[in-house]
Amino acid sequence: MATPLSVNAFVKALKAEGLTVVEVGDWRTHNRNSKGPWGPVHGVMIHHTVTKGSAHTVDICRKGYSGLPGPLCHGVITKDGTVHLVGYGRANHAGSGDDDALRAVIGERALPVDNEANTDGNRYFYGFECENLGDGKDPWPAAQLLAIEKVAAAICREHGWNERSTIGHLEWQPGKVDPRGFTMASMRARIAKRLGAEPSGRTGPSGGTTYTVKKGDTLWSIARAHGTTVPALVDTNGLEDPGRLDVGQKLKLSGGTVSTYTVARGDTLWSIAASKLGDGNRWREIAALNKLADADAITSGQKLKLPKK
Ligand SMILES: [Zn+2]
Structure with a gap:
């Protein structure tokens, strides 16, 4: 639980983790804050887009589509592992999810089965959309998986959270299947390992309790x-x-x-x-x-x- 990072601290944390970051247009002030609060934040949510083509994917996530205005996340992680920042503040990515899952994320405990949609997730999570068709066949390149790991670790590190503060959309909202093609358990294991080591873009051990x-x-x-x-x-x-x-x-x-x-x-x-x-x-x-x-x-x-x- 925490106040969202300032926009500058957010970018700094991503870069410090060794990520390639592209700032898209007016992303720093592009948000849905007029529709409700953003924060306190409790975790990082990972999605897949069901789209093909990086430029098209970034564009959709920035603008949204009829019935779901953008931004649809904070960052888009394309297949090459680049993080395209499209919004900062409240974003339309998480929708309504399970309050039991939220409590588990806050307590950094194992997640329950998500079987309720009673809680506004756009308020409580950072969101990252990953370019993938989500058909179970579209590959997840190593560079993209590494970028997901780094993005989650960077934000968790900055907030003093552990890997259990990273959640898949499918673990939040009943009926969602994203991300599909890797397991969130395997991703959390990678994040945990990264959090236990030095961030690649900084010098010295991260330490600190x-x-x-x-x-x-x-x-x-x-x-x-x-x-x-x-x-x-x-x-x-x-x-x-x-x-x-x-x-x-x-x-x-x-x-x-x-x-x-x-x-x-x-x-x-x-x-x-x-x-x-x-x-x-x-x-x-x-x-x-x-x-x-x-x-x-x-x-x-x-x-x-x-x-x-
Ligand atoms: Zn999603």
């Missing part, structure tokens, strides 16, 4: 309990309204390791934080990241992981 917001929490109390700071939490999680936390929302506690530092004689955590991160008060983040029980007990030659500056 997540915290699920509980009733009564404030950013300050969470920061204090986990050895980090409010500005670091706001920055790491891209929070646009730090005063608003939702119970169940997942927060990344650190932006992950981006470098290591070898302690020199005379260093203190404060001096390292001041010189390497530009803020001595961020020594708590270094202590937390390195699981230091005693912040004073660092010795020269010791290697410390440093969080994102």
